[in-house]
Amino acid sequence: xxxxxxxxxxxxxxxxxxxxxxxxxxxxxxxxxxxxxxxxxxxxxxxxxxxxxxxxxxxxxxxxxxxxxxxxxxxxxxxxxxxxxxxxxxxxxxxxxxxxxxxxxxxxxxxxxxxxxxxxxxxxxxxxxxxxxxxxxxxxxxxxxxxxxxxxxxxxxxxxxxxxxxxxxxxxxxxxxx
Amino acid sequence: xxxxxxxxxxxxxxxxxxxxxxxxxxxxxxxxxxxxxxxxxxxxxxxxxxxxxxxxxxxxxxxxxxxxxxxxxxxxxxxxxxxxxxxxxxxxxxxxxxxxxxxxxxxxxxxxxxxxxxxxxxxxxxxxxxxxxxxxxxxxxxxxxxxxxxxxxxxxxxxxxxxxxxxxxxxxxxxxxxxxxxxxxxxxxxxxxxxxxxxxxxxxxxxxxxxxxxxxxxxxxxxxxxxxxxxxxxxxxxxxxxxxxxxxxxxxxxxxxxxxxxxxxxxxxxxxxxxxxxxxxxxxxxxxxxxxxxxxxxxxxxxxxxxxxxxxxxxxxxxxxxxxxxxxxxxxxxxxxxxxxxxxxxxxxxxxxxxxxxxxxxxxxxxxxxxxxxxxxxx
Ligand SMILES: [Zn+2]
Ligand SMILES: [Zn+2]
Numbered sequence: 001x002x003x004x005x006x007x008x009x010x011x012x013x014x015x016x017x018x019x020x021x022x023x024x025x026x027x028x029x030x031x032x033x034x035x036x037x038x039x040x041x042x043x044x045x046x047x048x049x050x051x052x053x054x055x056x057x058x059x060x061x062x063x064x065x066x067x068x069x070x071x072x073x074x075x076x077x078x079x080x081x082x083x084x085x086x087x088x089x090x091x092x093x094x095x096x097x098x099x100x101x102x103x104x105x106x107x108x109x110x111x112x113x114x115x116x117x118x119x120x121x122x123x124x125x126x127x128x129x130x131x132x133x134x135x136x137x138x139x140x141x142x143x144x145x146x147x148x149x150x151x152x153x154x155x156x157x158x159x160x161x162x163x164x165x166x167x168x169x170x171x172x173x174x175x176x177x178x
Numbered sequence: 179x180x181x182x183x184x185x186x187x188x189x190x191x192x193x194x195x196x197x198x199x200x201x202x203x204x205x206x207x208x209x210x211x212x213x214x215x216x217x218x219x220x221x222x223x224x225x226x227x228x229x230x231x232x233x234x235x236x237x238x239x240x241x242x243x244x245x246x247x248x249x250x251x252x253x254x255x256x257x258x259x260x261x262x263x264x265x266x267x268x269x270x271x272x273x274x275x276x277x278x279x280x281x282x283x284x285x286x287x288x289x290x291x292x293x294x295x296x297x298x299x300x301x302x303x304x305x306x307x308x309x310x311x312x313x314x315x316x317x318x319x320x321x322x323x324x325x326x327x328x329x330x331x332x333x334x335x336x337x338x339x340x341x342x343x344x345x346x347x348x349x350x351x352x353x354x355x356x357x358x359x360x361x362x363x364x365x366x367x368x369x370x371x372x373x374x375x376x377x378x379x380x381x382x383x384x385x386x387x388x389x390x391x392x393x394x395x396x397x398x399x400x401x402x403x404x405x406x407x408x409x410x411x412x413x414x415x416x417x418x419x420x421x422x423x424x425x426x427x428x429x430x431x432x433x434x435x436x437x438x439x440x441x442x443x444x445x446x447x448x449x450x451x452x453x454x455x456x457x458x459x460x461x462x463x464x465x466x467x468x469x470x471x472x473x474x475x476x477x478x479x480x481x482x483x484x485x486x487x488x489x490x491x492x493x494x495x496x497x498x499x500x501x502x503x504x505x506x507x508x509x510x511x512x513x514x515x516x517x518x519x520x521x522x523x524x525x526x527x528x529x530x531x532x533x534x535x536x537x538x539x540x541x542x543x544x545x546x547x548x549x550x551x552x553x554x555x556x557x
Contacts, residue, residue: 071217083297085221087212087332087340094337101337101344106379107406110338112349113319115326 068092124161131157198485199308200476200540201424203356203396203492204267207314207413209322210341210350211300214332218342219276219295227279227295233329234294238283241324243317246286253278258507261498267305272296290321297342298350300325309420311353311413319409338405348405353416356385357423360395360473361430368397371423379403380419386465394465394492399423428541431477435536443533446474454525458511459518464495467521478537484528495520 066075073085075096084090102108131154138147212218216230238244252260252273263269269282273296280295293301302325304318332340338348346352362368372382382399384392401416435442449470452459459467468488475485493499495517501507504516 071221073217073221081220083220083342084218084340084344086217087214087334090334090337090340097344101347101405104345105348105403105405107348109336109406110334110348111406111411112338112351112408113322114335115331115333115339 066093066096120164124157124164128154128157128161197482198489200485201358201427202307202309202420203358203489204305204307205309205311205314205355205420206267206303206305206353207311207318208352208354209300209302209318210298210339210346210352211302211322211325211329212332212340212342213299214330216299218297219280219299220297220342224277224279227277230299231279231281231295234292234300235281235283237325237328238292238294238300240328241321243290243321243324244283244285244292247283249281249283251281252276253280258498258501262502265493265496265498269293270296270301290317292321292325298346300329309355309417311417314353315351315409315413345402346404349407349409349412351404351409351412352400353413354398354400355416355420357397357399357420357427358395358469358472359397359423359427360469361434362423362427363392363395364434365430367426367430371426375399375419375423378415378419380416386462393462394469396465396469425542428538431473432538432541435477439533439536443479443531446470446479446531450474450525450528450531453521454528456518456521458514459521460514461495461497461517464517464521465492468492468495474531476540478535478539479531479533480528487524487528491520491524 067073068085068089069092070088071086073089073093075093078084078089078093078097084093098108131150135147135150135154138144138150213230213233216222216226219227219230222230235249239247239249250259250263252269255263260269260274263282264271264274266288268284268288268291270293273280273282273293276295280293282291282293284291289305291303293303302318302321304314304321306314334340339346339350341347341350359368362371368382375382379402380399381402382397385396385398386393399416399420401412404412449467452463453467453471468491471480472485472488474480475482475488494503497513500513500516500520508516
């Protein structure tokens with residue numbers, strides 16, 4: 001693979017090429033002689049977020065222009081702020097920041113507390129979205145029998161979502177009342 | 179609800195709790211939570227921020243833990259009031275600078291607070307004067323459960339609680355303790371301690387003054403990693419580390435007093451002298467002097483109650499506390515004068531540090547005969 005000609009830090013021509021192995025992954029960094037990034041990288045200083053973003057972010061124009069359809073946030077924006085735009089960004093842009101997450105944390109899979117009702121609800125909403133898409137394509141393909149089956153399942157799911165909302169309201173009342 | 183509520187409750191906060199503890203000033207757990215379907219506060223449009231604020235504020239007010247609480251909208255506070263809340267560790271500087279539609283609900287006793295629209299939609303925090311992360315976790319998790327009944331959290335089975343910053347993913351839990359480590363600083367061991375902590379994902383930073391020269395030797399120690407381990411594992415590790423640091427601090431204290439007792443007595447005596455007789459004291463100088471008084475109290479050269487006074491003074495001598503106490507804003511020079519007055523008034527009531535009372539009984543370290551090397555016989 002050809003070495004990038006532009007510095008990862010400031011877009012000047014590169015003169016220094018580093019690779020670093022973190023958690024069995026190779027991160028390549030190409031920087032210029034007088035880059036502000038150079039000092040940060042060469043000093044093995046304490047954990048700094050922006051450095052790691054810069055090292056770990058895959059540098060391709062395609063990924064930088066990736067957009068979260070929920071909130072319009074881009075990966076380029078993430079590189080600037082180090083913060084995501086909305087929870088759904090993790091679904092749509094998540095694959096690009098995986099190396100950062102791996103680098104930062106001891107694991108990549110949640111091992112702690114889970115919210116009970118919210119999680120059920122999120123699952124039902126996801127299922128609903130999937131069914132609606134299926135319904136649309138069934139209608140487009142004029143597969144009306146199939147569409148009818150999907151419609152029934154959507155109706156069942158709506159009932160499920162409603163009863164979950166009630167359950168939630170009740171448990172909230174119960175707790176604050178008692 | 180007015181800011182006076184907070185000032186008036188100040189005594190109560192201290193009054194409620196058990197006495198202060200050697201080395202430890204405070205421990206805290208913070209949980210970050212966000213609502214599904216809304217942009218994070220830093221990216222949300224004003225209307226969305228407002229919608230999140232209203233929803234969260236209502237939910238927080240409805241939970242039983244907040245049945246007696248006060249809510250402050252940041253936009254409704256002046257700079258001095260905001261600063262007061264920062265000095266009390268109830269809100270962050272980031273919340274002060276937020277773009278509107280943000281606030282904090284503070285429970286009675288000021289040991290529990292929920293920030294709305296800081297970096298995340300919700301920041302739940304619970305504090306204690308002692309070191310008991312199990313209790314902090316159980317209190318913060320119970321508050322979290324109550325909120326979750328009323329709100330739809332953004333959560334993914336893989337990444338856990340979804341947060342604005344990827345550093346908080348997973349448990350979104352930050353456990354921290356404020357430690358007073360004057361002997362490790364004097365003994366020039368802090369750098370080594372900090373480096374060792376960093377290697378296991380725990381960070382330490384000076385709480386007052388500059389990063390390079392933390393005044394008062396007060397450090398905040400907290401976990402950096404949140405994903406891939408359970409809350410219990412995280413808090414167990416940090417509590418273990420904090421206990422080790424506390425025991426290192428005690429060993430360094432014993433070593434310092436053994437190595438050159440007169441030098442330590444002199445440091446403490448001079449600090450006392452300035453606090454009792456000074457007329458102009460900056461906040462950084464005051465932190466360093468009070469640090470010596472806390473140390474003197476930990477080693478029984480001063481009565482243990484002095485430690486409570488020191489902790490109260492650390493809070494009350496800060497700019498916003500001083501100015502709100504006086505009811506007007508003061509120039510820095512005037513503040514230094516008021517601060518010195520406050521110290522003189524307090525220390526007039528406090529006896530001179532007594533080297534003959536030196537004792538490491540609270541250290542939990544077996545000092546054997548060595549402590550007696552510096553401790554005059556009580557006979
Ligand atoms: Zn450069
Ligand atoms: Zn998004």
